Amino acid sequence: MQGLFRGASNLSLDVKGRLSVPARYRQELLDSCEGNLIMTVDHIDQCLLLYPMHEWIEIEKKVSALPSLNKTARVLKRLLIGYATDVNMDKVGRLLVPPPLREFATLDKQIVLIGQGSKFEIWDEVKWKQSTQEWMEEEANKDELIGDIASLTF
Numbered sequence: 658m659q660g661l662f663r664g665a666s667n668l669s670l671d672v673k674g675r676l677s678v679p680a681r682y683r684q685e686l687l688d689s690c691e692g693n694l695i696m697t698v699d700h701i702d703q704c705l706l707l708y709p710m711h712e713w714i715e716i717e718k719k720v721s722a723l724p725s726l727n728k729t730a731r732v733l734k735r736l737l738i739g740y741a742t743d744v745n746m747d748k749v750g751r752l753l754v755p756p757p758l759r760e761f762a763t764l765d766k767q768i769v770l771i772g773q774g775s776k777f778e779i780w781d782e783v784k785w786k787q788s789t790q791e792w793m794e795e796e797a798n799k800d801e802l803i804g805d806i807a808s809l810t811f
Contacts, residue, residue: 662772675751683750692746700736705779712775
């Protein structure tokens with residue numbers, strides 16, 4: 658199935674701020690978008706989002722169509738589209754994480770690439786560990802699942 662990215666990969670940024678895309682994703686990214694991707698920010702979790710170009714085009718259309726008079730929509734447009742940067746996978750599978758995006762997500766040398774189906778999230782490794790611990794603690798304090806989540810089996 659095209660565009661199904663899953664799993665967590667611990668990676669290092671090199672001295673130029675590049676990450677090496679794990680080998681298991683490279684061919685799919687070459688086949689689906691010729692290695693042309695969009696990197697932008699997730700303003701809620703302060704991580705980065707990485708979309709194959711064809712996935713991004715659909716997201717950008719939807720975000721652009723949001724009403725400009727709505728304050729939340731304006732903020733979303735400013736951040737999601739405003740930070741959107743074309744990144745191209747080089748011949749050895751590396752992507753440059755632009756300095757403004759590294760700064761936004763407070764990325765240091767150690768990062769985590771998280772597959773999220775049709776996109777990836779890029780997290781600072783320390784922040785990822787802290788966030789996952791917080792999420793697990795929050796979930797442990799909930800008594801019931803809501804909506805469609807309750808019907809899932811694991």
